[in-house]
Amino acid sequence: MNPVVQMSTTFALLPLVILAASGVALLLLEVFGSGERREYLGYLAIAGAVSAGLAMVGITVSAGGGATFFDGAMVVDRFASFVGVGVLAFLVFAVLLSVDYLREHQIARGEYYALLFFAAAGMLVVASAGDFIVLFLGIELLSLSIYVLAGYWRSTDLSVEASIKYFLLGSFASAILLFGIVLIWGEAGTLSFAALKSAAAGGAVWQNTAFVVGVFLVLGGIAFKVAAVPFHMWTPDAYQGAPTSVTAFMGAAVKLAGFAALVRVFPMSFGGGAGAMWVEPVVVLALITMTVGNLAALTQSNVKRLFAYSSIAHAGYVLAGVAVAGLVLGKGDGAASRDALAGVLFYLATYGLTFLGAIGVVILLGRRGDENLTLDAWSGFGWQAPAAGIAITVFLMSLGGIPPTAGFFAKFYLLRATIEGAGVQGAASGTLYTLAIFIALNSLIALGYYLKLIIFLYMRRPEKELTPTRLPVVSIAVVLLVFLVLALGVLPGRLYDFGYSAFAALR
């Protein structure tokens, strides 16, 4: 136990320190700053988020391989870098979406940005967790901040309802996760992912009932965080009730962090191999999550609820990628599982950008006093706000998986890995083909409601006049996101390779 802080540790923790310091600084500015003008807090928040992101990029570039800190409790490897860069990019966009939104609805305060920053710090902790305690700490830090953010607009009933539902169900899920961790610790005698990896590879622990129950409880707890059916009940209410800019952050960043926890714990630590009992449950979760999410989204009449159910369906696709990795890990040379996990990271990154963009357009079309959240209200908006109409069309195409958008390659990589895995000697090809068929059919169902939105935007008689308003920062963010979604739809290789490098050593 050496209490001396090494220089490299300080460097590795730099993004976390920047986030925490900016959060505290924003809190203090909120109370010491002058009363009325809150706008500069938003711009300071943008600066803080960008500098944390730059620090993360610096770490990614300089620390190529894996470095561990605090006796292995924190790992800064390529996986942590990918998730960290993703989270901070989402944070920057979430702050950009928030500045105008909060001003438009007169709810701008420093606490909002501070909570966003603390949530992002929790996500970075999740990304580089080296054992279960650090993972739990990160999940709690991000969850507690998001519970409060969901209820941030406390003068509206829906926001309070979203917060209390998310909090009650979320703390229950945390307890389940913690109980699972305790069982795993009791049976395996360790909480470190590295030690659990060698224990699970031996195969003997999978004969131990209490250990398997612990693994299932952990799976349930994390499945709640990523909103997998049947742990998804909170999602539509939380996404609908939370302030729209918070919804954007939840759908992009919380999902990425949740799946980071899932990938770190299951494929990367428990692995595949003989008798790895987490794989079949994840297959089942994936199949029902994408199907239920898509079928429920078909009947929604509220835009935010529609995107909430759509996010559940997308969680199902990503779960399918994780399931594919589990099914082929340890069989053949493992290339298909690396492809599947790289596909998972690529999917999460592009889905997050697309979701942020889509919610950004929802913010663009909302007005003070009336957020225009029903499908009927959107009738004819495509003609009244042509730029926003084109932007949301791009995002909906990406969500539906139509080229030349990023969403096409996201689905392509997942399907390719699934088919590739079915050809691997010894892999359960029947299960893999089932997953592939479900992904394909569900993409088809999903087009039903994505195209419905476009029909409302362009082929319905307008119900109301869209009053002009000034939302410059959101507009910039949406333009950037359109560009990114199109760019990744044309040149997906670099991002995919970055994701692939996170799993180079995985067999």
Next chain:
Amino acid sequence: MLSSYLPVLLMIVAGIAVAGGMLALKSLLGPRNATPEKQKPFECGRESTGSAHARFSIKFYLVALLFIAFDIEIVFLYPWAVVAKGLGVVGLVQMGVFLGVLVLGFIYVWKKGALEWD
């Protein structure tokens, strides 16, 4: 494998036996003379007044939460104080950072007016 859980089962049985036994002994051995006063809810020995389901001001919860938040932080000082000599200056600086963040939180709470009753 299941036999290794036998101590847990014994623990549960012993727990039920002790708790249940005490309740049983109480009703078997204890004297019973119920007077109207003894049937009343206990209120510090005074006559009970009003309903127990009164509404409290939300401020009580705020003060209680703040108290717990700052009280729990003090718990972290004890283990540090025990080994403070061994940790030396580095430990002192790290504790200073910890307390510094805490003080910033305190300043925030104070300026926000959460400590004012009205």
